[in-house]
Amino acid sequence: MLDCFHDECGIAGVYGNPEAANHAYLSLYAFQHRGQESAGITACFPGGSFSSHKGRGLVSEVFDQEKLNQLKGTIAIGHNRYSTSGKAILENAQPFDIEYHRGRLSLAHNGNLVNSHLLRRELEAMGAIFRTTNDSEVLLHLIARSRHEDFIETLRSVFMTVRGAYSIVMTDGERLYGIRDPLGIRPLILGELEEGLVLVSESCALDLMGATFIREVNPGELIVIDGKGFQSIPLLPVTERSAFCIFEFVYFARPDSFQFGNYVHNVRKEFGRTLAREAPVDADVVIPVPDSGIVPTLGFSQESGIPFEMGLIRNHYVGRTFIEPKQSIRHFGVKIKLNPVKSLLEGKRVVVIDDSIVRGTTSRKIVKMIRDAGAKEVHMRIAAPPTICPCFYGVDTPTRSELIASNHDLEQICTYITADSLSYLSHEGMFTAAGGDRNTFCSACFDGNYPIPFDSPEAGTT
Amino acid sequence: MLDCFHDECGIAGVYGNPEAANHAYLSLYAFQHRGQESAGITACFPGGSFSSHKGRGLVSEVFDQEKLNQLKGTIAIGHNRYSTSGKAILENAQPFDIEYHRGRLSLAHNGNLVNSHLLRRELEAMGAIFRTTNDSEVLLHLIARSRHEDFIETLRSVFMTVRGAYSIVMTDGERLYGIRDPLGIRPLILGELEEGLVLVSESCALDLMGATFIREVNPGELIVIDGKGFQSIPLLPVTERSAFCIFEFVYFARPDSFQFGNYVHNVRKEFGRTLAREAPVDADVVIPVPDSGIVPTLGFSQESGIPFEMGLIRNHYVGRTFIEPKQSIRHFGVKIKLNPVKSLLEGKRVVVIDDSIVRGTTSRKIVKMIRDAGAKEVHMRIAAPPTICPCFYGVDTPTRSELIASNHDLEQICTYITADSLSYLSHEGMFTAAGGDRNTFCSACFDGNYPIPFDSPEAGTT
Amino acid sequence: MLDCFHDECGIAGVYGNPEAANHAYLSLYAFQHRGQESAGITACFPGGSFSSHKGRGLVSEVFDQEKLNQLKGTIAIGHNRYSTSGKAILENAQPFDIEYHRGRLSLAHNGNLVNSHLLRRELEAMGAIFRTTNDSEVLLHLIARSRHEDFIETLRSVFMTVRGAYSIVMTDGERLYGIRDPLGIRPLILGELEEGLVLVSESCALDLMGATFIREVNPGELIVIDGKGFQSIPLLPVTERSAFCIFEFVYFARPDSFQFGNYVHNVRKEFGRTLAREAPVDADVVIPVPDSGIVPTLGFSQESGIPFEMGLIRNHYVGRTFIEPKQSIRHFGVKIKLNPVKSLLEGKRVVVIDDSIVRGTTSRKIVKMIRDAGAKEVHMRIAAPPTICPCFYGVDTPTRSELIASNHDLEQICTYITADSLSYLSHEGMFTAAGGDRNTFCSACFDGNYPIPFDSPEAGTT
Amino acid sequence: MLDCFHDECGIAGVYGNPEAANHAYLSLYAFQHRGQESAGITACFPGGSFSSHKGRGLVSEVFDQEKLNQLKGTIAIGHNRYSTSGKAILENAQPFDIEYHRGRLSLAHNGNLVNSHLLRRELEAMGAIFRTTNDSEVLLHLIARSRHEDFIETLRSVFMTVRGAYSIVMTDGERLYGIRDPLGIRPLILGELEEGLVLVSESCALDLMGATFIREVNPGELIVIDGKGFQSIPLLPVTERSAFCIFEFVYFARPDSFQFGNYVHNVRKEFGRTLAREAPVDADVVIPVPDSGIVPTLGFSQESGIPFEMGLIRNHYVGRTFIEPKQSIRHFGVKIKLNPVKSLLEGKRVVVIDDSIVRGTTSRKIVKMIRDAGAKEVHMRIAAPPTICPCFYGVDTPTRSELIASNHDLEQICTYITADSLSYLSHEGMFTAAGGDRNTFCSACFDGNYPIPFDSPEAGTT
Ligand SMILES: Nc1ncnc2c1ncn2[C@@H]1O[C@H](COP(=O)(O)OP(=O)(O)O)[C@@H](O)[C@H]1O
Ligand SMILES: Nc1ncnc2c1ncn2[C@@H]1O[C@H](COP(=O)(O)OP(=O)(O)O)[C@@H](O)[C@H]1O
Ligand SMILES: Nc1ncnc2c1ncn2[C@@H]1O[C@H](COP(=O)(O)OP(=O)(O)O)[C@@H](O)[C@H]1O
Ligand SMILES: Nc1ncnc2c1ncn2[C@@H]1O[C@H](COP(=O)(O)OP(=O)(O)O)[C@@H](O)[C@H]1O
Ligand code: SF4
Ligand code: SF4
Ligand code: SF4
Ligand code: SF4
Ligand SMILES: [Mg+2]
Ligand SMILES: [Mg+2]
Ligand SMILES: [Mg+2]
Ligand SMILES: [Mg+2]
Structure with missing residues (x-):
């Protein structure tokens, strides 16, 4: 969804x-x-x-x-x-x-x-x-x-x-x-x-x-x-090089898993800490887009001192089928999954943290939802660098043209998602937090450095 | 489950x-x-x-x-x-x-x-x-x-x-x-x-x-x-009196809901804050039993200064049907739903917070799960008073004899669940946090004060 | 269907x-x-x-x-x-x-x-x-x-x-x-x-x-x-009078059942015999509309000496759901259920026997189907009198206006179904064959003599 | 079944x-x-x-x-x-x-x-x-x-x-x-x-x-x-030779189909006529095992002059699933599908015709069912020769040892099925009725003459 x-x-x-x-x-x-x-x-x-x-x-x-x-x-x-x-x-x-x-x-x-x-x-x-x-x-x-x-x-x-x-x-x-x-x-x-x-x-x-x-x-x-x-x-x-999929740390793996020599939770939290250092913001509260945003948000909060709150509630019953009303309901697509806790957001300067922005449509709805709930400012922080390239190694990604960060700069994305500010984690920050470097991880979807060349245009399709 | x-x-x-x-x-x-x-x-x-x-x-x-x-x-x-x-x-x-x-x-x-x-x-x-x-x-x-x-x-x-x-x-x-x-x-x-x-x-x-x-x-x-x-x-x-079901604040309602004149989130967080004051503990980390425990745990953390962590991960796909293996797996019943994040718990003094203890079997498994994950101490805190009576007002509760707090004292329960310490929120603390008193809320399941008398023993059955 | x-x-x-x-x-x-x-x-x-x-x-x-x-x-x-x-x-x-x-x-x-x-x-x-x-x-x-x-x-x-x-x-x-x-x-x-x-x-x-x-x-x-x-x-x-539903003998009951003091098979066969005497026809072969037509047809054949044949085959898998093609197929509705045996019908003078004609549409398709299969003449014989009235005693019948015999005479019906001749069993013949008379059976759907009066126009609805 | x-x-x-x-x-x-x-x-x-x-x-x-x-x-x-x-x-x-x-x-x-x-x-x-x-x-x-x-x-x-x-x-x-x-x-x-x-x-x-x-x-x-x-x-x-599967005429094909240059109905009826000549019997009535037995029975009746009757009724709703009672009911397996018309069978000498006897268990139950319904004599006639060999050409047949005719003579089978007499159609009668000879048809399941040799013992499995 x-x-x-x-x-x-x-x-x-x-x-x-x-x-x-x-x-x-x-x-x-x-x-x-x-x-x-x-x-x-x-x-x-x-x-x-x-x-x-x-x-x-x-x-x-x-x-x-x-x-x-x-x-x-x-x-x-x-x-x-x-x-x-x-x-x-x-x-x-x-x-x-x-x-x-x-x-x-x-x-x-x-x-x-x-x-x-x-x-x-x-x-x-x-x-x-x-x-x-x-x-x-x-x-x-x-x-x-x-x-x-x-x-x-x-x-x-x-x-x-x-x-x-x-x-x-x-x-x-x-x-x-x-x-x-x-x-x-x-x-x-x-x-x-x-x-x-x-x-x-x-x-x-x-x-x-x-x-x-x-x-x-x-x-x-x-x-x-x-x-x-x-x-x-x-x-x-x-x-000598390996190419562990760094997106496992960013999003795929459960935080309670251990992979590529590290606890996912630890790496993901370090993403949040690093992000707090790299892209600080003056705010009253920092909230995750649950559930994948929770761990980096905890890192961000601990590093920045901005209080962590569960400002968005994730419906337990999000399923694969859902019947939409014919009449449009504002932000319906996101509401099915998430609902803001108004009392936490009203009048606040809010930092909201997610693992990635893909097409941007969801982030845009989330920012609006937080603002509609009364937030004074909404600052989006992403606990990974911009995703700019598709993956050809077994992950189902949008095409390059659909990846908003592939053809828009930071400011444009920020404007599109209507946030007051937007920052991503740096590439170096990500590698370091994950305990390696460009020769340890595949990070092609973040930088286009495909560790295995592919010779045909069909290569990327499954 | x-x-x-x-x-x-x-x-x-x-x-x-x-x-x-x-x-x-x-x-x-x-x-x-x-x-x-x-x-x-x-x-x-x-x-x-x-x-x-x-x-x-x-x-x-x-x-x-x-x-x-x-x-x-x-x-x-x-x-x-x-x-x-x-x-x-x-x-x-x-x-x-x-x-x-x-x-x-x-x-x-x-x-x-x-x-x-x-x-x-x-x-x-x-x-x-x-x-x-x-x-x-x-x-x-x-x-x-x-x-x-x-x-x-x-x-x-x-x-x-x-x-x-x-x-x-x-x-x-x-x-x-x-x-x-x-x-x-x-x-x-x-x-x-x-x-x-x-x-x-x-x-x-x-x-x-x-x-x-x-x-x-x-x-x-x-x-x-x-x-x-x-x-x-x-x-x-x-x-003059009302009898709003206080269990709505304790557990039933979603934290993003507003009921009985209050935001559920605010009340639930105040439960956690009060609990921190009433039953402080020297610990390295405080973790919720997700998801219902998250909000009071945030309150507890903010009040006590003990860092909040997501030490237990709740499986997104917990459904109503699940096939158990014939061979017993340790703590299986709880594992289907929750998994510890070892790197967070190893060697730590852990406070774990849930909304209630009903039969005690789940809490016992959770305490053991946390200890198995390497925790040095496990302190259980409950963001509500002990549940000692069944509800006859539309809530499906175990019988009195199944409610562990109905016939065991604090120490006995603590021993049963194998925690290092156990405390509940006080009745007064609960009422105050919920913005009322005994004349505002029904709290019969916590104190036996049934606001509507029932005349027959059948009354409580649905 | x-x-x-x-x-x-x-x-x-x-x-x-x-x-x-x-x-x-x-x-x-x-x-x-x-x-x-x-x-x-x-x-x-x-x-x-x-x-x-x-x-x-x-x-x-x-x-x-x-x-x-x-x-x-x-x-x-x-x-x-x-x-x-x-x-x-x-x-x-x-x-x-x-x-x-x-x-x-x-x-x-x-x-x-x-x-x-x-x-x-x-x-x-x-x-x-x-x-x-x-x-x-x-x-x-x-x-x-x-x-x-x-x-x-x-x-x-x-x-x-x-x-x-x-x-x-x-x-x-x-x-x-x-x-x-x-x-x-x-x-x-x-x-x-x-x-x-x-x-x-x-x-x-x-x-x-x-x-x-x-x-x-x-x-x-x-x-x-x-x-x-x-x-x-x-x-x-x-x-003294009873009002056994005579339609049980005509159609509802299985031929192997015993009801109202008689074997259904015997009564139904006697319907066919009587019909052969009452409405003889010069023909080469007599065929049933299976399965309900089989027993009266055997009676007709035995009485008339015209050889009995299974000229129509009933598909065993007639179910309740069937997907029709969008393009019309000739006689599709009936074909799903019945198919002619061409070698039996080609060039023959055929008598075809069914238990009743309700709306006439099915009989019309059956006559055409037999003629398309090569029959020289098609004579329809019905092993019951014309059905002219709805039943208010627990049987789901079309309304009077839908019952073709209610508002058309024999000749009109014969023309509509495109048969060379058409005859029904007489009322007397039916009663006698069933072993009783007007005071033994309900025959209201054949003659309008309702044995129990009904006082409201709603009476007939279920 | x-x-x-x-x-x-x-x-x-x-x-x-x-x-x-x-x-x-x-x-x-x-x-x-x-x-x-x-x-x-x-x-x-x-x-x-x-x-x-x-x-x-x-x-x-x-x-x-x-x-x-x-x-x-x-x-x-x-x-x-x-x-x-x-x-x-x-x-x-x-x-x-x-x-x-x-x-x-x-x-x-x-x-x-x-x-x-x-x-x-x-x-x-x-x-x-x-x-x-x-x-x-x-x-x-x-x-x-x-x-x-x-x-x-x-x-x-x-x-x-x-x-x-x-x-x-x-x-x-x-x-x-x-x-x-x-x-x-x-x-x-x-x-x-x-x-x-x-x-x-x-x-x-x-x-x-x-x-x-x-x-x-x-x-x-x-x-x-x-x-x-x-x-x-x-x-x-x-x-020059062909090997049309003669079992199509015996059983598989619907009587309204045309195959191998002939109408199935005509061939199947001729099986019955020939059987009447080859294995005459003095009887009051001849009945089919419906539906596959109907057409040969009509042939038998027409040739022998013994009146044709529908002495067994086939339930329209025979499906693939059926729940048997735990207590045994006499002849249950066959009753689910067939029921005798007692009034037709009582005191009669009955000829019953089916297309084949495979294991013999069904025929045995049918004979008993007819006798229980009051028949004085029960003569079984089969409108095909004994099935003695499995088919390796795409038909799912029991193994040789399960085919009763493969290892029992006529008398033994007759005794097993408790009939008063039993006869099969001759091989020559079958070929002639089908309009060909041993070089036109495959008849391996009746005579073991496999038109295509197979070299391995696995050949016959699908
Ligand atoms: N408790 C959890 N159970 C399962 N997956 C989780 C959990 N917490 C985080 N995750 C991770 O987050 C992803 C899905 O969580 P979430 O962010 O809630 O949904 P979405 O995929 O819509 O962003 C999964 O890929 C998973 O690795
Ligand atoms: N995101 C949420 N979606 C739905 N219910 C939630 C959510 N968070 C907390 N709750 C509350 O917690 C209860 C269920 O959550 P949880 O504690 O995860 O399961 P359990 O019922 O097994 O304790 C619900 O009654 C609900 O009110
Ligand atoms: N073998 C049978 N099994 C069940 N019902 C039968 C059978 N033979 C005749 N009938 C009777 O005929 C009716 C249905 O048979 P049939 O004429 O084949 O279908 P239709 O209802 O379309 O005319 C049933 O009401 C039933 O009493
Ligand atoms: N009206 C019919 N519809 C379908 N198949 C029929 C019909 N009449 C005879 N058959 C033939 O008989 C076989 C099945 O009929 P039947 O004898 O009633 O059942 P069983 O297979 O139990 O002997 C089919 O293989 C089919 O070719
Ligand atoms: S491109 Fe590389 S890092 Fe990105 S998802 Fe694919 S394998 Fe993982
Ligand atoms: S006893 Fe009262 S407070 Fe407890 S669940 Fe029932 S209504 Fe709610
Ligand atoms: S009107 Fe009488 S005979 Fe006709 S179906 Fe109804 S009860 Fe039977
Ligand atoms: S052995 Fe020959 S005749 Fe018999 S079923 Fe097989 S193909 Fe048909
Ligand atoms: Mg997510
Ligand atoms: Mg819970
Ligand atoms: Mg019918
Ligand atoms: Mg059969």
């Missing part, structure tokens, strides 16, 4: 647990925010056949007790998807289950390959058929066509061929595999259950499952899990 | 708007937290026939565009219900539509009548048939049996007969009526749309509809709305 | 069986043809509370295993309804469950009261409230208001007051009651399970349940069933 | 009609009896992209107006499927839509390939991945891998490679293709709409669409339909 970046997926793999599908379900539930349009789980016993269920909607809508019970086995793979995309002919839902010359394979993928269109055309030329528009199908074709005897070698050659962002969990019905691209763009975390091992996109899933954090999968690393435990295989050559 | 008090209902009436049903829907959506088990709307044109739709589930599940479109008319009544109660024979969903000697009537009711069982037995003795276990049916029978020519006199005599808590919206297909009991136990608010007038349980609905707040309906007052505007009729004799 | 008379209901009562609801379900399933719009079952243990489930659609859609399992008890009442009527405000679904001064009552009703509007107005004047537009609610109010101590006397006085067609099953949670109106217009049959007793609208339900036929309930009789068996109470004064 | 052979599919293709999907829907509806478990339609404009919808259930359940409206285009392909088979991992629903080096392809298939397992293993060895267990996927891989420039040559080489029974409709988004295997095992019919051309499995679909029959597609023929009309291409070499 509100304009924002959307993460594309959350993935989970469970090995060696008698309730594998149930734990995959818990993971998908924990990082439901990573993808809300469809969900799927495939399960099996070692050597047994796959059972699978996928559907559109939230995890809690797609699965019920009966459906979960049918997903028997000690191995399971799960997938949350943001966008089911318009392409309705082909069935893009994951995990993606196939049979091929080695037997069976089930794969779930978070990310985006930048050379998949090229590879797809080559594969088609060699006689491959595609049922979906999904990158994963390219991966599976490559795996199936590899002439290597050894499966690890197969994987190595395939992932040497593809370029892009990917965290992958995969099972051949015997073992569970986890792979992360050489730049580590998307997260992938290894954890331990009382019984069994897990691989998940975000650490909050470990907490819900009652699992212990072991470590993050390394860039370019292959983790192979079987009855004996896990084994680390350096699959792909890595360079 | 977590143990708590449940409000029973939210009601809305719309008059003179071409999209009356749509606005009723918006109201129900805004105060969905007042009742999540079923929802219903009845609509009509003045003089036209009623159309009605009811169903189980959230407002957004019960209604879709097609169903709303069928509810044509400029008058509408809506109802959110917490409990559909076990009594499946009889159809308790509201609004309640009937035909009788005057024509048609549709009624929605928030509250509970304490003499309804008696009245029902009398009505049955006179030949009445009942299809539901609902208080509202008693009201309708009384209205239908009244011998008064005049409808207002009818209403007066009926509401002189019943005793209890009630806010009611009602239409005879011509006018919209709003009634509040003589003690004003349940809220009811009058507002103005660009086109038409509305009556709603909670003011946040006005904000979503884009309506202006006019005023609260007074205790004992009848509001009659027709094409000429609204008319105030003093229906029932009132005394 | 095709134009026809619709029966209004089928009812069932089960007593003393551990799977009472399941047997009620079987009954509703067996006479699903009596009402396809909604279905409901109420069940209880003697002295226990009612559980109930109702819904729109076929019995197999409304109930599933889980829902049936919830309907626990050894007593059950079921109801199939044809029309849910447009009146959506009020909830007309049956069985109708109430509480009143004697306790509980659940009632299901097949028929129509001709003085219910009058009674309703009187009841309303005395303070009754109505939630539905249903006759049954009038009955329940009358029962609740009766001043008789004795329940049997209560029933007697109530049913002395109402006039019309009714077969009723009812339980007070202790006993099962069956009542048939003094003219016996609607059927009601008593049967015996291995365990327990049953009352059903149509005997085919006994067969499906594996029950034995005991006898039909008599006109004016009350059957009371309890743990000791059944008891017959002559409730209402009866005259 | 009753034991029988199940057809596997019905297929339809529409070209050049503005309501192409709607006409495909009508076809699926007309031959719903060919597959009741799932249904799917893919539609497009020439050169446009595919839209597709598939689901489980009857055609009328899978599609509604909204879903059909989304299937825009003048080309459409539809598919009814009997078995969704247990293999839930892979998505077997058709039509099957892919992208490959030539562009897009959508294919629907009726039949079974006997060398698909072999081909599949070869394709896998060459790197193909499979998402389903479906034969169609093999076809699509072969098409995609063909090195022929020309599409027709591609099809020729692919269909020279596969062996088995297949009727196929297919579109590349530009043209519509229809193909029938060289033995013509499965039917495929070409028809003409007022606007456009159609290909359907069964001619009753033409009648419902208002299309004209052009001719059957020939064995080994490829029909290519484009804007200029249709073109016939002899795709595959054919021999």
